[in-house]
Amino acid sequence: MADAKLFAGHAVRRLRRGAGLNQLVMAETLAISSSYLNLIERNQRPLTAALLLRLAETFDFDPRTLAASEPGGGAEAIRRRLADPRFADLAIDRAQVSDWLSAAPDSAEAFARAFDGMGAGGSAPGPDPIDAVRREIERWRGHFSDLDSLAETRSDDLRAGSGDLYGAVAERLRVTHQLSIRILPVDVMPDTxxxxxxxxRQLQLSELLDPASRTFATLFQLGQIEAKAEIDALVKGAGFADRVSERLxxxxxxxxxxxAVMMPYARFLRACEAxxxxxxxxQRRFGAGFEQIAHRLTTLQRVGARGLPFFMIRIDRAGQASKRFSxxxxxxxTEAEGRCPxxxxxxxxxxxxYLVRHLVALDGEGRWFTMARTVHRxxxxxxxxxGEFVVGIGLNAALATPLAAASGIDLKQGExxxxxxxxxACTRPNCPQRSAAPQSRALIFNDRERGVSPFVFAGD
Known part of the structure; x- marks a missing residue:
């Protein structure tokens, strides 16, 4: 997929102000006009690759921070917050959100932090560590470049001497880190x-783990040792306020x-496209489970080699989401607290x-092609x-044409x-499945009529 244009005016402005420069001086330093710099800072022009490189060389910063520092997670994340019923009467459109992010990015970030810390009723119950971690993951769009590159290198090293990844990891743990692996019966490890x-000096694994989970467990241990520096840097950069968030x-x-070691980036992306x-x-090619593959699909955002932009969600029978990655x-x-039956x-x-395929249409949010399957703990x-769950993955239907699972489905005009x-949160009228009225609409009562839905509301 072609890379999206990088609009990072807020980050460039913050960089300039941090250096104590006005637009004229910074423009001269970068050999561009001050008017062009002004357009960049107002997100009316994207950063070119050449200018991005010049910025990095001149001001000594990591270019990835430009793409990973959108206020409040970016325009779409801000719009989802503004869809809250408390703002229903404001009718804030996309253009206003873009103008806000361009003109006052810090205030947009402040709004996002305040909103995320508030409960549904407007009270502040305190920060939720899981939400804080999700927000940090989404800030990186699910892809951690340095960690992924290290994992890819390690995967090549492990596979160079053996086609058996589990055996190669076990040998590396034994020889390099003096850790042996022991498979123990369930009676010895009943709950672990x-x-x-x-x-x-043992990594002890339960005999109940299937082969994919056994390999994953050994790689998790390897990551704790050999990826510690990279992981420490990412955790420190996240700046969490509490230890629980850091640990999660x-x-x-x-x-x-x-x-990423099980499914090294370049090999996995080539396999996906092929x-x-x-x-x-x-699953068969990489010796992984359905959920592992689904999660990996959400991380394929390497610059210059991007995969399709999948989301993933995992729910239980009560509809509660225990994993959400957009x-x-x-x-x-993935952002909504509720789900449509x-x-x-x-x-x-x-x-x-069984893989359940579904083409859905969201009011004002286009069409989405989704796939779902059961998984067990x-x-x-x-x-x-x-423990039984359903893992769902999907992407915008306009991008789903390459999918084998979408074969035979008219993604554009089909039902x-x-x-x-x-x-x-839903304002679709006359839904026979409706169980509650929308928060943002006033109920209307007519004792002489009874419609398909027991709830009639303003705007029908």
Whole structure:
């Protein structure tokens, strides 16, 4: 995919002010006109590759921070916050949001932080560590370049001597780090899947882990050792206010490293493009689970070699989301707290192991092609409670043509199911599945009529 244009006026302005320069002096330093610099700072012109390089050389900074520092996560993230019912009467459009980000990026960031710290009723319950970590992941659009490159190099090293990745990792842990791997029976580890016993110099794994999970567990341990410097730098740069967020983010990054070794970037992207992003085929090729493949698809945002912008969500039977990654998709389907029962994401529970495809239409947010399948937690014995979830992935339907799973579906003109973002946020009228009235609309009562839905509201 062609790289998106980089509009980073807020970051350039912050860089200039931090250096104590006015626009004229900075423009002269960069050998451009002050009027051109002014247009860049107001996001009316994108940064060219040549100018980006000149900025990096002149002011000694990491160019990736320009793309990873959009106030409040960028225009789409700000718009999702403004869709809250508390702002329903303001009718703020896309142009206003863009103007706000351009003219006052710091105030937009302040609004985002304040909003994220507020409860649905306007109270401030305190920061949620999981939300803080999600926000940091989305700030990077799910892709951590340095960590990914290190994992790719390590993957090449491990595979150079053996086609058995698990065996190669086990050997590296034994020879380089004096850690042996021991598979223990469930009676010895009844409630634990992985344990590091430093006294015995053992990584102990439960016999209940399947081969993909066993490989992932060994790579997680390798990442804790060999990717520590890169992970430490990312955690420090996130600037979390509490230790819980730091620990959650560190775990995410270590998982990221493990997945990136199992599915090294260049090889994985080539396989995706060659197979039409055939998830089941990718599972077999890389010895990974469905959820591991799904998550990896959200991270393919390397500069110059981007994959399709997928999102991922994992829900339980109650509809609660335990994982949400929007990557570069900017999909509201991962941001909404509620989900529409008409979305066949939920239907996958009734078809275990089967890939459920669905073309949906979101009011004002275009069409989305989604795929979903059940997954189960590792480590459950016969007679125990099995953790069952559905993992859904998807992307904008306009980009889904290359997908093998989309074959035979008219993504542009075909029938798409109209869905919302949960009943409280949805304003579609006459929905027979509606369970609650939208928060942003006043209810209308007519004792002489009864419609399909028990809720009639202003704007119908």
């Amino acid at each position: 899947l992985r344990r590091l016993d430093l006294h015995a 983010f560190r775990r995410h990054l270590t998982n990221y490293f493990a997945a 197979t039409g992003y055939d998830v089941e085929l990718l 990557g570069a998709s900017a999909s509201p389907l 008409l979305w066949q994401l939920h239907n996958a529970f009734e078809r275990p192991g 590792q480590g459950v014995r016969v007679g125990g409670v099995s 798409a199911t109209a869905i919302g973002l949960g009943c409280r």
